[in-house]
Amino acid sequence: MEKSCHQSGFMQRLKQVEGLGALFPLAVICVFLCVFTDTFASYNNIMQVLRQAAVYAIMGTGMTFVIISGAVDLSQGSLLAFCCVFAGMTINATGNMWLGMLVAVVIGALAGSVNGLVIAFIKIPPFIMTLGTMYIFRGLTLWVTNSTQIAVNHERFKFIGQGFLLGIPFPVYVFIAIGILAHVILSKTATGRYVYAIGSNAETARLSGVRIERNIIKIYAISGISIGLAAIVYMSRLSAAQPTAGQSYEMEAIAAAVIGGVSMSGGSGSVFGTLIGAVTVAVIRNGLVLLGVQSYFTQIVVGAIIVVAVSIDFIRKRIAASR
């Protein structure tokens, strides 16, 4: 008993590190790309990749909360377009980008809360509720814009998605800040603990006095807020709000979380893992273009990475559990 404690002390800790296991596939891929392309490792390119990862990283952060609670939010992609469109219209109408950003976040929070309310009180499975709102938000977006894209003309707003601050693209600061905030909420606040509790075993949590309904609403509101923030970055990168934006992007968010070690069965995972997962996917996409590989391979490789990353994590956990 004592012997095994000693010799596996370091290894025990290693196996319990949440989310940082995702650094391994990322490191391997980066090294591979360094060797096989001329331009991957240039400062400019890496900064670009981080910029490209931002939207998915932010969406993934919200998705992390939902997945840890044992559910999934399929409406994220549609909500992205929904928030973009309202924010875009606000900026065009008032010329005020701060108001536009506030609108994006508020709409995201409200829409997310709708998901949360129905899931908490009517108790439809989250998969089904968010599947429904996926269609509803998309339809509303197309209706409100008459399927027409909205060009957003605001020079200073472009800075958020396209600008640099101290040599680093601005969206990187945004997603790291959001990641840190989310991590603090998840690991240091009561709400965060309740999220894990609900994901581990909702009934036990209820019996332990956790106010399930209230926390479920919070979880989906957080997911919605993260979408509002992602919408801001998305829109300012393109200077346009497209009603067709974000189709299937909830899958990208799920992929980022899953590669980052968040377990689909709930109860475990960390935001930092998701951020690493999002960067991993962006690195893969970028690397495949630089390698001159046909674009069909991008999907194959992303899918393979998901399977490999999750397998490594599962095997790691099983070894840890069997000790």
Added chain:
Amino acid sequence: MKKLFVLLLTLAMALTLVACGGDNAASGTGDSSGGGDSDSGDASKVIAVVPKTLNNPFFVAMVDSLKSACESKGWTVKVNAADAETEVDKQVSIVEAFIEEGVDAIVLGPSSATALVDTINAAAAKGIAVFLIDSGADECDYKAFIGTDNYIGGVTGAEWIGENVKSGKVAILDGFSGNDATTQRQKGFMDKIAEYPDIEVVASEYANCEISKGMEVTENFLVAYPDLTAIFAVNDMMAIGAGQAVEAADKRSQITVCGFDGQPDAVQKLIEGTIDATIAQKPATMGTLMAETIEKHFNGGTIERTTDTGCDVVTIENAETYLNWQ
């Protein structure tokens, strides 16, 4: 211990990247400067091709033709595209990666006329020549546009419908918002069809240039407008979907279906009787002409800013020719 591990891992990654980056700085400046124009003629030019998507045979034909024309000039061609025409930010990311790589020229089919403007200007600022193929963009720093004048294409479609359908209700299957090519076709059609007072446009709906969506939207049209006499689709994928929906509803003799693109699959369907006509573009011509234009540009010659490769009406009479892309 946990922290030590993380620290070591991060250090290892950082060191690897710095090592790779260091090698680059010494020998790779030529690559990343992107100023291929000033190289000696011996250096093989790299052309990046970014169509809207490769899920549509039209773009595949266009890219294949462009690729073989460029490769016969001794250039290297790299092709990449997003999975769907609506994935605009993915197209932006792909173009950004090519800009970073410092290619000599980019041939782009913008998924959005407005959203790609900043990216095109960024490429031009780095000395990379950007050429637009098939679909245009808002005014920005691109060298040339080669494609069908889609407005005239839409007008041609309206003329054909006007002459052959003569009277009744027509519904339009449009592409999606921001897609310059399909928007121009719809506009051309709407403007011209007004000259045929016996024809009424009852609906114009987006079907995202997809075959399944085209079928779906057509099924809705058939229910909403039981006396519909014609359908004009701004691309062949949607026209095929529409034709199949019309056949399934047993209204083939009542409704005339006209598509756009001149896709060999659609021409085959034309011969089989599922659709009645299509307005053929010339993607193969666009490809070869684009290669010539790029060569002229590299050699310092003057090039036309806008070139219309034209379109032809394809019906059962001349269908045989169009079984191959023009």
